[in-house]
């Protein structure tokens with residue numbers, strides 16, 4: 284069974300008399316425990332795709348299944364339920380509630396599961412410990428650095444033990460050291476058996492995934508197995524990979540070499 288199955292998904296945004304085809308017949312299968320990066324230029328449809336996979340928006344046409352459940356047949360309430368029970372989100376801008384403390388933010392997704400207050404607190408503390416922030420539990424987002432805020436949002440994403448973690452440019456707003464820390468957490472979550480879908484326009488980040496899917500003008504134009512390349516340290520492989528990505532993403536603005544991990 285697939286963790287994610289999309290069949291011919293199209294998303295059209297109507298803006299007055301013009302139409303934007305943000306996704307144009309996307310079919311995609313992602314297996315449980317895969318670590319997939321989705322790359323593509325700005326405006327190519329990456330976030331739109333994540334919103335479909337994350338049941339945050341509905342496609343104009345096409346069918347999709349998340350962990351075997353057909354989302355395209357569900358009503359809003361059931362979609363919200365699917366989202367709350369199965370998915371963990373990490374966004375570029377953290378999306379924490381500013382009036383709530385770190386631990387209250389982490390507890391939010393647990394509320395939908397109908398857990399007791401005590402049980403929620405226990406799971407939230409566990410998640411905050413995992414990201415090394417147990418000493419900042421009672422801080423509000425404005426009392427935390429950007430990297431710490433993103434760690435809170437990682438804790439929020441994993442507190443619920445989701446089947447699937449969706450991250451949209453999770454390192455996009457971070458300095459390189461915090462970015463590396465967040466990527467390490469995603470690697471750890473992957474090692475523990477989570478399925479990870481990571482959206483990025485940074486090739487150095489994408490190369491850390493097992494599989495790299497390239498999207499352009501709302502279409503999948505590349506789908507590359509990166510597992511063997513990752514395991515093989517030989518430079519010739521790395522340069523092949525660079526060439527392959529360069530070819531698929533000729534109009535990406537991110538540099539192909541140098542610059543270090545963002």
Ligand SMILES: Nc1ncnc2c1ncn2[C@@H]1O[C@H](COP(=O)(O)OP(=O)(O)OP(=O)(O)O)[C@@H](O)[C@H]1O
Nearest residue numbers: 296298303305324325326327328329330331332484
């Ligand atoms: N709510 C919306 N209404 C109208 N058009 C939209 C909406 N959301 C996205 N679009 C359009 O759909 C296309 C895809 O947008 P999307 O946000 O998925 O791109 P992206 O690949 O995530 O870009 P970026 O790398 O800049 O985040 C763009 O042309 C965008 O302008």
Ligand SMILES: [Mg+2]
Nearest residue numbers: 329330331451
């Ligand atoms: Mg985006």
